[in-house]
Amino acid sequence: MGHTNLTIDKNPLNPEEIIKNLLSNGKLFLGEEARKKVRSCRQFLENTTSRGAIHYGINTGFGHLCDVLIKPDQLEQLQENLLISHACGTGDFIPDHISRIMLLLKIKNLSLGHSGVREELLDFMVDMFNSAAAPEVYEQGSLGASGDLAPLAHLCLPLIGKGRLNWKGAKWEASKWLSKIGREPIRLASKEGLALINGTQFSSGFGLDAVVRSKLLLKLANLNAALSMEAFNSHLSPFHPQIHQLRPHEGQMVVSAEILNWLTGSDIGSRKKYSVQDPYSFRCIPQVHGASYDNIKYVYSIIETEINSVSDNPLIFPEEGLILSGGNFHAQPVGMAMDHLALAVCELASISERRIYQLINGHRELPICLIEDAGMNSGLMILQYSAASVVSLNKQLASPSTVDSIISSMGQEDHVSMAANAATKSWKIVNNSFNVLAMEFLTAMQALDFRKDCELSNELRRIKKDYREIIPYMKADRVISEDLEKTKVFLNRLLENWLMNDAI
Incomplete structure (x- = not known):
């Protein structure tokens, strides 16, 4: 069976080619057009926040805490805290191939250039996918609104050196896995933690x-x-x-x-x-x-x-100069x-x-x-x-x-x-x-x-x-x-x- 590689760009993916990619151990590549859109979006976000504009999840708290303003020197820690605090799934672990579908779909979602993440974060995620690693994700814990928060937090913990994953037939602590492949944990920038856990990639995976x-x-x-x-x-x-x-x-x-x-x-x-x-x-x-x-x-x-x-x-x-909630x-x-x-x-x-x-x-x-x-x-x-x-x-x-x-987040997510x-x-x-x-x-x-x-x-x-x-x-x-x-x-x-x- 030949490898079915995929290039992530403006062209839509269909479900069958994603399954073929997994079955054939194919690779992912981030297309140049997608890279340009990601860079443009990030630059606009940084320019906007540098002028002191207030936007949900970028320089505020989350959910019911949306009116809490975050100081500029705390924005990176805010994003890491988001991943850590939301990683509260339970139950059985999902199959490895579903975890990898989630990762691929999250890469596709972020590559469309409306999420404000940095290109280096996407490259890290593509490298994780191409290594055939499968983060450990619990089956239970998502309400399917505000995104699949808990499962996506578990999916993305290894990026910051936390959590666990399956790789080459063994279970690895993320920190040891990163050391093995010669990578350092990534420091999340503003908006990135929220972009990682907001979305429907668990349900749609x-x-x-x-x-x-x-x-x-x-x-x-x-x-x-x-x-x-x-x-x-x-x-x-x-x-x-x-x-x-x-x-x-x-x-x-x-x-x-x-x-x-x-x-x-x-x-x-x-x-x-x-x-x-x-x-x-x-x-x-x-x-x-x-x-x-x-x-x-x-x-x-x-x-x-x-x-x-x-x-x-x-x-x-x-292009429109907008950040919309x-x-x-x-x-x-x-x-x-x-x-x-x-x-x-x-x-x-x-x-x-x-x-x-x-x-x-x-x-x-x-x-x-x-x-x-x-x-x-x-x-x-x-x-x-x-x-x-x-x-x-x-x-x-x-x-x-x-x-x-079931109502959640003190009535904000009702x-x-x-x-x-x-x-x-x-x-x-x-x-x-x-x-x-x-x-x-x-x-x-x-x-x-x-x-x-x-x-x-x-x-x-x-x-x-x-x-x-x-x-x-x-x-x-x-x-x-x-x-x-x-x-x-x-x-x-x-x-x-x-x-x-x-x-x-």
Whole structure:
């Protein structure tokens, strides 16, 4: 796999190229145009503050303390204190790759030239990213307004020699890591601490990873649907284009066409059928998967806009001579989008579990529990239990986060988004749903081995052959979780191949 390097400049980034950069251990480079904008913004800020103008967070306290003026000789200490005091997260540490997505997004945010940071700070952050270091960031602690304060403080502590990070397979104290790479901690200048922790990069980092993964899971769900249809000997009429022309939701039409494409060359349309029509989990695949497609597309557009935006405060406009205090740090757009994503992906898992249930029930000349000598063997009976358990957990997690708000900062911050909670729980739903889809894939493959005479499409036949080279047909009971873990490895490779080859 070649390296996918990224140049941070005026051009927008898309979520897939960021994930490709991480998967390929690519590097970041700061473009010259971005450097010019950063230098211009910093110079304007310094000129303005040297004349004694008062601006929030630059020479004042923060939050409820916004009316407290800070002396000029205390401005640097103010910024360092901000990072230290706001680093109060708790819970589990987030995955390293999410930490690195956060760092990349923060670099992109600051490079747009409206935050007032120095070029040397951005260079330091780029060097940290390119070293493959991942600061330790706690999962819990952000309200998703005033930015993702606590997690971003933890992300940026290593810049000033504090906190911890993961590097080259080991945990490092930031001070020792800096010594190892021959760097000194950076002294933050005015506005820089605030610029580092103001923003939505925790929520949007989890959101970015979740929405790219969701696009891949939708493609996997459509592949699963085709395999399960083959095994269940389903009707093709629900996928006829004329049905969907009468209700032309984009997702419905796209999903129907994609599944027919998976089935091109199959004899499923000419086989003898066992019923007049199929259960909803087969017959309504275009409508259910299609609705998820439409929601995922919407969420993707929100995340793509967010990661290419400036989300700190106050914002600096050198050409207009303005420093404006606003609310771009409020992560309501991301939070509501992630609540939508939770529902979309939940449904992919929910209907997938229903197809597992139908396949193991002993219908349509398939043996009950998809096993020989059922009774002596339990086959895939309990696999459906496991799938149902995960689907139920997803439903509990899917309760929207953004309907909640808890007042903070002595009433100054009286409405917050809870976007961080929306993002992390939706990310968990995505991972849970992958487990369910892997269960359906395993089930469909087992069922297909009882359809000896069916003719699969070339693509489905190839996938089945590759899978059976790793996991053989189950003739008698064995430890299914071992097969499931191997199935997940197989599917993750398939998904990564789709991503790297732009097949989503």
